[in-house]
Amino acid sequence: MAERSVLVTGGSGGLGGAVVASFVEAGWRVVVPQRGALPGSEPAADALVRVAADLTDPAGAARAVEAAAGEPAAPLRAVVNLVGGYASGGLVHETPVEEFERMLTLNLRPTYLATQAALPHLVAGGGAVVCVSARAAVAPFPGAAGYVTAKAAVLAFANAVAVEYRSRGVRCNTVLPSVIDTPANRAAQPTADHSRWVTPAEIAPVIRFLASADSAPTSGATVPVYGRA
Structure with a gap:
């Protein structure tokens, strides 16, 4: 039986599958929220719990x-915020405010709400x-102002949580990927x-380390995970 639980938002995405598998392998109880109906054919497993939820x-x-914190034998000890998305377009004067706000809603709002509740x-x-x-938060590129702003806001929010809760025994750290090698990204950039x-x-493994007691002295860190990009 797992002795601790982690809530992994975005656990069904390209990065999420690897993160969920890493935590399960390490003996965590993993709770994965997802929108829409849950798959009826997936076998039940004590280590992996899916819950229908719009974050x-x-x-x-x-x-x-509540699903993540609801098992007394495996109390909630970590939240991993993976929900996000990317959209590119024109320059700022060519980007409708609705598209700009959509990036904030997709990338920042679930991170805020899940963290706040936990x-x-x-x-x-x-x-x-x-x-x-994302690396774009510290090294912006043209044509994606909404995405760049949203990812920078995620970083700022994480730093705020680190400052506010350090004395209360809660750490908060951020990873900044470059382009992640997922099927969707390969399809979008085939060349x-x-x-x-x-x-x-x-x-x-970097995310799991930051969620674990092995990184106990670390809070407010910004960790680049760029690969060779």
Whole structure:
């Protein structure tokens, strides 16, 4: 039986599968929220729990956290925020505000709501929050102002959590990937040098380390996971 739980948002995505597998392998109870109906054919497993929840909605985020914190034998000790998405377009004067705000809703709002709902549980027993930003947050490129701003906001939010909760036994750190080698990214950039991209299997152990007691002295860190890109 697992003795600790982790909430992994975005656990069904390209990076999420590797992160979930890494935590399960390390003996964690992993709770993965996802939108829509849950797969009826997936076998039940004590180590992996899926819950239907819309993390852009406060009630959905609260439901996901309650599922993660609801096993007394495996209290919630970590939150990993992977939910996000990318969209490119024109320059700022060519980008509708609706598209700009969509990037904030997709990348920042779930991270805020899941973390906010989980913090009382983490304060009660100690733990860690890990957020995923992007290299674009510190090295912007043209044509994606909404994405760049949203990922920078995730980084700023994580740093705020680190400062506010350090004295309460909760750590918060952020990883910054470059382009992640996923099927979706390969399809979007078929002519790129994929060998230079960072793989989900390379990022997952870094995230697990930051969520674990092995990184106890570390909070407020910004960790580049660029691969060779």
